[in-house]
Amino acid sequence: LIPGDGIGPELMLHVKEVFRHACVPVDFEEVRVGSEAPEADVQNAITAIRRNGVALKGNIETNHNLPPNHKSRNNLIRTSLDLYANVIHCQSLPGVETRHRDIDILIVRENTEGEYSSLEHESVAGVVESLKIITAGRSRRIAHYAFGLARAAARRSVTAVHKANIMKLGDGLFLQCCQEVAAEYPEITFRSMIVDNTTMQLVSRPQQFDVMVMPNLYGNIVNNVCAGLVGGPGLVPGANYGHDYAVFETATRNTGKSIANRNIANPTATLLAACMMLDHLRLHSHASSIRQAVLASLD
Numbered sequence: 001l002i003p004g005d006g007i008g009p010e011l012m013l014h015v016k017e018v019f020r021h022a023c024v025p026v027d028f029e030e031v032r033v034g035s036e037a038p039e040a041d042v043q044n045a046i047t048a049i050r051r052n053g054v055a056l057k058g059n060i061e062t063n064h065n066l067p068p069n070h071k072s073r074n075n076l077i078r079t080s081l082d083l084y085a086n087v088i089h090c091q092s093l094p095g096v097e098t099r100h101r102d103i104d105i106l107i108v109r110e111n112t113e114g115e116y117s118s119l120e121h122e123s124v125a126g127v128v129e130s131l132k133i134i135t136a137g138r139s140r141r142i143a144h145y146a147f148g149l150a151r152a153a154a155r156r157s158v159t160a161v162h163k164a165n166i167m168k169l170g171d172g173l174f175l176q177c178c179q180e181v182a183a184e185y186p187e188i189t190f191r192s193m194i195v196d197n198t199t200m201q202l203v204s205r206p207q208q209f210d211v212m213v214m215p216n217l218y219g220n221i222v223n224n225v226c227a228g229l230v231g232g233p234g235l236v237p238g239a240n241y242g243h244d245y246a247v248f249e250t251a252t253r254n255t256g257k258s259i260a261n262r263n264i265a266n267p268t269a270t271l272l273a274a275c276m277m278l279d280h281l282r283l284h285s286h287a288s289s290i291r292q293a294v295l296a297s298l299d
Contacts, residue, residue, distance in 0.1 A: 001028040001056050002045055005035060006255030007265040008058020014267040015056065015274045024278065024286045028056075033073055035061040042073055046080050049245055056277055057249045058270075061257065071118050074253065078111050081247070083240035084138065085145045086111040086219060088251040090226035090236055093268075094299035098231055105226060106153065106211045108146040109219025111240055113138055116216045134170040134215065139177035145241075146213035147185040153211075157189040158182065161198045161214035161222065174215055199225055227252050234266025237273035239280070248277040268294060 001016075003009040019026060029052060031045040037060075049055045060073040077083075086109040092101050113133045120130035143160070150158050160178040164171040175192055182190035193201065195218045201208065202225050214222060227236045238251035250269040259265055271294050278287035 001030045002033055002058060002060075003030065004033070004058025004255065005061040006059065006257040006260045008255065010261065010263075011265060011267050011270040012056070012058060015270060018271060018290060019274070022286055022290055024283065024290075026278075026281070026283070033060055033077075035063045035073060037073060042076055046077060049077070049081060049247065053245055054277055054280060055245075055247045056270075056274055057247050059249060059253045059255045061255045075116055075118065077247065078240055081242055081245045082112065083242040083245060083247055084110065084112045085142060085241045086223075086238060087149070087241065088223055088226070088236055088238040090223075090230055090251070092230055093235060094295055096231040096235065096298060098229065100206050100229055103206045103226075103230055105206065105209045106149060106155065107219065107223055107226060108142060108149060108211065108213040109223065110138060110142040110213075110215050111219075112216075114216030132167075132170055132217075134173050136173060136177055139174045139215075140181055143178045143181035143213060146211055147181055147188060150188050150211040151185060155188070155210045157191065157210040158185075159198075159209055159212045160190070160192045161195050161212055161218050162192060163195050163218075164192075165194060171215070178213065195221075198222065202226065202229065224252050232266075233269065235268045235272075237269050237276055239273070239276050246277070246280050248273040248280075268298065 001012060003012045016028065029048055031048050033041050033045045062072045088107045090103060090105045090107060092098065092103045113135060115132045117131060117133040120128060122128050146158055160175055162171040162175045164175045206229055227233050230236060233250065233252040233254050236251035238249055240247045250273060256265055272291065275287040275291045
């Protein structure tokens with residue numbers, strides 16, 4: 001359990017209380033990591049996740065005043081554990097008034113490269129180069145994950161989101177890999193969509209989307225757009241999966257610092273993320289009972 005910053009610690013208290021009342025057979029090993037935590041604290045958290053296999057995590061604030069070589073603690077945890085697939089389930093919830101209804105989208109975001117590679121430098125004064133890394137291996141890996149998820153969840157289509165019309169090599173490679181992987185799943189409809197059109201389509205007719213797969217930065221943007229569509233950041237859970245480990249958190253990764261310790265933070269996303277963790281641990285009955293109670297409280 002990594003409480004994180006902002007509203008994270010108080011939301012984790014809700015999770016522990018609900019788990020206690022629901023008699024969930026999970027013991028938490030709590031590890032404190034903040035935005036300015038030394039490398040040793042982050043490594044302790046990574047070691048704890050390797051030992052336990054899973055973690056429930058609050059977001060760790062990124063301090064923008066630190067030097068450029070200071071890597072985000074959130075990103076460091078994800079890359080160190082190779083948590084390559086960020087998955088959120090964006091769906092309409094009972095009792096939550098929104099413009100659009102019947103939204104049910106699985107969003108798969110590549111979590112380890114792209115613009116989040118933390119490779120940038122100032123070549124001359126006033127000129128900054130920031131590297132976007134796209135590799136065939138990781139693009140195919142995330143495409144396979146998205147199509148495998150679609151098949152397992154009996155979904156009908158996968159949409160690859162890209163900007164290959166402008167970034168012909170980087171996003172072109174990502175799109176090519178998705179097209180190649182799509183050929184291995186003939187029962188699933190594949191389509192591609194440019195990222196700017198995607199955002200317009202999401203706010204106009206979100207029901208057209210089923211499973212979506214995209215590089216890192218686009219995933220960050222689309223996740224936040226979709227969270228807004230169904231009611232806001234306090235409602236949507238997320239997960240980060242690798243071959244060996246999984247870390248569960250809220251979908252939009254907000255610290256909620258401005259509302260911390262005021263007893264107004266919405267615990268729904270964190271509780272639903274905890275349910276995703278229980279499903280991952282094959283504690284399906286506990287996950288189902290808590291999820292049903294959360295949704296009933298919204299209705």
